[in-house]
Amino acid sequence: MTALRLDDLRQHSDILRLRTGKSLTLRFVEPGDAEILQAYFRALSTRSRYNRFLGAIRELPQTLLGHFIHAGEDDRFSVIAVMTIDGIETVVGEARYGFEADTRRFEFGLSVDDRWQGQGIGSALLRNLECRAAALGAELVFGDTLRSNDVMIGLARKSGFAFAPTPGDWKLVRFEKHIDAAPQDIPCASWRLAAERIAHQAAI
Numbered sequence: 340m341t342a343l344r345l346d347d348l349r350q351h352s353d354i355l356r357l358r359t360g361k362s363l364t365l366r367f368v369e370p371g372d373a374e375i376l377q378a379y380f381r382a383l384s385t386r387s388r389y390n391r392f393l394g395a396i397r398e399l400p401q402t403l404l405g406h407f408i409h410a411g412e413d414d415r416f417s418v419i420a421v422m423t424i425d426g427i428e429t430v431v432g433e434a435r436y437g438f439e440a441d442t443r444r445f446e447f448g449l450s451v452d453d454r455w456q457g458q459g460i461g462s463a464l465l466r467n468l469e470c471r472a473a474a475l476g477a478e479l480v481f482g483d484t485l486r487s488n489d490v491m492i493g494l495a496r497k498s499g500f501a502f503a504p505t506p507g508d509w510k511l512v513r514f515e516k517h518i519d520a521a522p523q524d525i526p527c528a529s530w531r532l533a534a535e536r537i538a539h540q541a542a543i
């Protein structure tokens with residue numbers, strides 16, 4: 340397990356700038372976010388939820404919600420993209436990723452609120468995830484999506500991912516990309532987090 344100090348989590352936030360000129364904050368999900376995260380998933384369209392979870396669910400089952408709100412548990416992390424709208428912090432997207440240190444593989448899934456799709460949030464989230472992957476030392480970034488999910492497939496193609504069959508499930512397609520960028524090229528919170536850890540290890 341990667342130990343993350345909960346009181347430090349807010350420090351590891353990124354500001355994502357969108358092509359529309361708007362910006363949003365990407366931060367780790369915390370235990371106090373259970374309600375807003377669940378409300379976000381409930382408010383997604385049936386189709387978006389189906390595409391995100393590769394099956395029909397109305398909300399996150401309690402056990403899964405428990406995993407989502409504990410950053411770093413089993414080396415898996417959930418992040419939410421938030422904007423302040425009329426003074427209220429509003430979740431407009433989320434992503435969950437896991438890093439397997441042995442194989443240096445970084446797996447992720449993401450979603451954007453239906454009302455905010457098509458404005459570049461998915462692309463910005465994906466770029467940030469690639470940076471986090473590089474920061475963790477990943478060699479391969481990948482995800483699986485339904486073969487019918489044209490938008491995710493279009494986003495992955497545009498972002499330079501290659502495609503392969505998902506082992507064991509013909510309904511899915513795997514998009515994957517080898518990481519060759521140095522994380523410094525695309526600054527992100529996880530890069531800073533990793534750099535701090537390296538500096539800390541060097542000092543002890």
Ligand SMILES: CC(C)(COP(=O)(O)OP(=O)(O)OC[C@H]1O[C@@H](n2cnc3c(N)ncnc32)[C@H](O)[C@@H]1OP(=O)(O)O)[C@@H](O)C(=O)NCCC(=O)NCCS
Pocket residue numbers: 386387388390391447448449450451452455456457458459460461462463482483484488489490491493494497
């Ligand atoms: C997939 C998803 C995250 C994309 O987010 P988004 O914010 O709408 O993405 P963007 O606005 O950055 O668009 C990214 C690219 O997707 C592609 N795209 C968008 N709409 C498309 C469509 N109708 N058909 C094909 N490609 C499309 C385009 O390449 C677009 O790039 P462009 O705007 O430069 O042309 C979002 O649609 C979503 O949440 N879907 C439901 C959940 C899901 O499918 N998750 C993926 C499972 S891993």
